[in-house]
Amino acid sequence: MKKILVPTDFSEHANTALRYAINIGNYFNAKIYVLHVYDSISTTGTYDKVRTFIKENAERALADNVRSFTSTIYDKIILEERAIDGNAVDVICSIAAHEKMDMIIMGTQGASGLKEIFLGSNTFQVMKKSEVPLLAIPEGFKYRPIKDILLPVDSGIVANSDILNPLIELSKAYDSEIKVMHLETEKMVVGYDPGIDIKLGAIPHSFHRVIGTNDDTNDVINSFVEEDGSDLLCMIRRKRGFWERLFHKSVTTNEVFNSPVPLLILHSE
Numbered sequence: 001m002k003k004i005l006v007p008t009d010f011s012e013h014a015n016t017a018l019r020y021a022i023n024i025g026n027y028f029n030a031k032i033y034v035l036h037v038y039d040s041i042s043t044t045g046t047y048d049k050v051r052t053f054i055k056e057n058a059e060r061a062l063a064d065n066v067r068s069f070t071s072t073i074y075d076k077i078i079l080e081e082r083a084i085d086g087n088a089v090d091v092i093c094s095i096a097a098h099e100k101m102d103m104i105i106m107g108t109q110g111a112s113g114l115k116e117i118f119l120g121s122n123t124f125q126v127m128k129k130s131e132v133p134l135l136a137i138p139e140g141f142k143y144r145p146i147k148d149i150l151l152p153v154d155s156g157i158v159a160n161s162d163i164l165n166p167l168i169e170l171s172k173a174y175d176s177e178i179k180v181m182h183l184e185t186e187k188m189v190v191g192y193d194p195g196i197d198i199k200l201g202a203i204p205h206s207f208h209r210v211i212g213t214n215d216d217t218n219d220v221i222n223s224f225v226e227e228d229g230s231d232l233l234c235m236i237r238r239k240r241g242f243w244e245r246l247f248h249k250s251v252t253t254n255e256v257f258n259s260p261v262p263l264l265i266l267h268s269e
Helices: 012-028 045-067 088-098 122-129 161-174 195-200 217-228 242-252
Strands: 003-007 031-038 078-085 103-107 134-137 148-153 177-184 205-211 232-237 263-267
Touching: 003 012, 003 088, 012 031, 012 103, 012 134, 012 161, 031 045, 031 088, 045 078, 078 088, 088 122, 103 122, 122 134, 148 161, 148 217, 161 177, 161 195, 161 232, 161 263, 177 195, 177 217, 195 205, 205 217
Parallel strands: 003 031, 003 103, 031 078, 103 134, 148 177, 148 232, 177 205, 232 263
Antiparallel strands: 134 263
16 A cells, blocks of 8 residues: 545645544555645636645645644655645546545544444545545544544445455554354344455454344444444445445435445445
């Protein structure tokens, strides 16, 4: 993991994500691209001076923001600043794809952890539009080493096992254990894809069968996270998959999927 993209609007939850990204970057000697997307006035003529002022102000604010984190950076870590005019979601997704970022790390805002993911936030929009793995950090979450990882799965086949690579890289870097949780409900009773066991290979991992219902999936996952002391929750996003069903339920019932720990979203082809 060598290239990490961290969008920022200089808010506290964005700073929380940047702190987390720097700690991960220290493990991988990664280059961290700190991106601020600003929206200038779309005009011409004499207003060009206004647009120039907005650009310079954005660049200055970004430089000040990055400078405030220099004491937490190891010698081999590089922070590159970028202030770009445009639509935030489009710019983030474009840079992540064209420059082959290994991961996007973004903060979320909301009293219930990842609440904003389902309320039209930039974080959720990026998750929907980008195929790059996204790590969402709950507001106010204090970084801690990733020793225990929870991977909830359903009975769906993971067509391309390479999508687990970011998870495996993190596990190797932190020497952590991956706990694969198969949640069985009235509509999900078939076992997990055995290919997951093969792909994880020598990575310390274990399998856990948990009984629940389609109505309490979020609570069951969070209870496991809290009781086990998990440091990271990882979910695989695929069409008609486990994550999509959770999202659909949250939207249609006005409920919110939330997590007390960082959430890593991997995208299945």
